[in-house]
Amino acid sequence: xxxxxxxxxxxxxxxxxxxxxxxxxxxxxxxxxxxxxxxxxxxxxxxxxxxxxxxxxxxxxxxxxxxxxxxxxxxxxxxxxxxxxx
Numbered sequence: 907x908x909x910x911x912x913x914x915x916x917x918x919x920x921x922x923x924x925x926x927x928x929x930x931x932x933x934x935x936x937x938x939x940x941x942x943x944x945x946x947x948x949x950x951x952x953x954x955x956x957x958x959x960x961x962x963x964x965x966x967x968x969x970x971x972x973x974x975x976x977x978x979x980x981x982x983x984x985x986x987x988x989x990x991x992x
Contacts, residue, residue, distance in 0.1 A: 909959045909960070909961065910959065910960050911957065911958065911959060911960075912957070912958070912959075912960045912963060912986065913955065913956070913957040913986070913987040914955070914956055914957075914963055914984050914985065914986055914987060915945075915953065915954070915955050915984070915985050915986075915987050916952075916953070916954045916955075916956065916966075916967065916970065916982055916983070916984050917951055917952075917953055917982070917983040917984075918951065918952045918953075918954065918970055918979055918981075918982050919950060919951050919979070919980050919981045919982070919983075920950070920977065920978045920979040920980035920981065921949070921950070921977060921978040921980075922947070922949070922950065922951065922952045922973075922977045922978070922979060923947065923948065923949035923950070923977075924974070924976035924977050926974055926976050926977075927947065927952060927973065927974065927976070927977050928944040928947055928952070930973065930974045931944055931952070931954055931970065932944070934966065934969050934970070935956055935966060938958065938962045938965055938966055938969075939958060939959075939962060940956045940957065940958035940962055940963070940966060941956070941957045941958060942954060942955050942956035942957055942958075943955060955987055957987075963984075967982050967984060970982060
C-alpha cells in the first residue's frame with residue numbers, strides 16, 4: 907500500500923439513487939480523512955471526487971461497494987483527476 911496523495915473521480919453505478927447515499931459518502935470519507943464531494947447523483951450513478959492517500963481511496967472504494975443498506979452497488983470505476991476541484 908502507498909501513502910502517496912492522489913485525487914480520483916469515482917463513478918459508482920447500481921441502484922444508488924437513495925437520498926441517504928451522498929451523506930453516507932461524506933461521513934465515510936471524513937472518517938477516513940479524505941477530502942472530496944459528491945459531484946452528481948442519479949438513480950443509476952453517483953459521481954464523487956476524493957483526495958487523500960492512495961490506500962485510503964482504496965478503502966473508500968471498498969466501503970462504497972458495501973454501502974448503506976438502502977443502495978446496491980454493481981460497479982465502481984475510478985480515474986485519476988488532473989486537477990483538484992476543491
